[in-house]
Amino acid sequence: GAVVSQHPSWVICKSGTSVKIECRSLDFQATTMFWYRQFPKQSLMLMATSNEGSKATYEQGVEKDKFLINHASLTLSTLTVTSAHPEDSSFYICSATAQADTQYFGPGTRLTVL
Amino acid sequence: KQEVTQIPAALSVPEGENLVLNCSFTDSAIYNLQWFRQDPGKGLTSLLLIQSSQREQTSGRLNASLDKSSGRSTLYIAASQPGDSATYLCAVSGTSYDKVIFGPGTSLSVIP
Numbered sequence: 001g002a003v004v005s006q007h008p009s010w011v012i013c014k015s016g017t018s019v020k021i022e023c024r025s026l027d028f029q030a031t032t033m034f035w036y037r038q039f040p041k042q043s044l045m046l047m048a049t050s051n052e053g054s055k056a057t058y059e060q061g062v063e064k065d066k067f068l069i070n071h072a073s074l075t076l077s078t079l080t081v082t083s084a085h086p087e088d089s090s091f092y093i094c095s096a097t098a099q100a101d102t103q104y105f106g107p108g109t110r111l112t113v114l
Numbered sequence: 115k116q117e118v119t120q121i122p123a124a125l126s127v128p129e130g131e132n133l134v135l136n137c138s139f140t141d142s143a144i145y146n147l148q149w150f151r152q153d154p155g156k157g158l159t160s161l162l163l164i165q166s167s168q169r170e171q172t173s174g175r176l177n178a179s180l181d182k183s184s185g186r187s188t189l190y191i192a193a194s195q196p197g198d199s200a201t202y203l204c205a206v207s208g209t210s211y212d213k214v215i216f217g218p219g220t221s222l223s224v225i226p
Contacts, residue, residue, distance in 0.1 A: 034214070042218075043203065043218045044203070044216045045216075049213060093157060093158060102146060102207075103207065104160075107156075107157035107158075
């Protein structure tokens with residue numbers, strides 16, 4: 001149990017385009033989902049926290065207009081990188097948690113912006 | 115503010131050795147501590163999860179201990195194998211809803 005999936009697992013896009021990444025909790029209802037980013041040779045850094053049906057809370061330094069997060073249901077959160085640029089190339093990982101439970105991590109999405 | 119550190123940053127050992135990875139955290143009020151493995155270019159694989167009330171967890175050749183009072187956890191890998199080569203991350207959360215704070219990781223290389 002407690003499986004979190006992400007789609008796509010990798011994506012390559014041109015600079016200026018938008019990319020949507022999905023995070024799904026497959027066998028539980030996730031009241032809260034988190035989005036992390038990992039640059040090469042660095043540890044994961046939290047970008048934002050999203051609760052179902054409400055606006056995401058962004059960490060300091062993360063542009064909310066650039067990284068749009070939607071948590072429309074208890075099993076799905078999406079991260080849209082708008083007008084992507086090469087510096088947005090990174091590994092994006094989501095995690096999901098049910099009430100009073102541990103965070104379960106997705107496998108990650110590798111974004112490469114050309 | 116919770117901070118997580120890991121020592122060493124990198125480790126290279128010959129195959130068959132037993133080894134210990136260290137993780138330290140500054141705030142002992144944690145909900146749980148997790149050890150993850152990350153292969154190059156891959157996502158996270160959860161290895162062991164220790165709840166705040168537990169002292170250790172074991173899975174196969176892996177054993178993780180937790181000493182909340184001193185803010186430390188160790189990951190013990192027995193009889194290391196080349197397939198164990200990866201980056202090992204420890205992460206703590208303050209509450210069940212809290213964000214997980216990751217350490218910088220230990221890059222392990224097991225030489226055949």
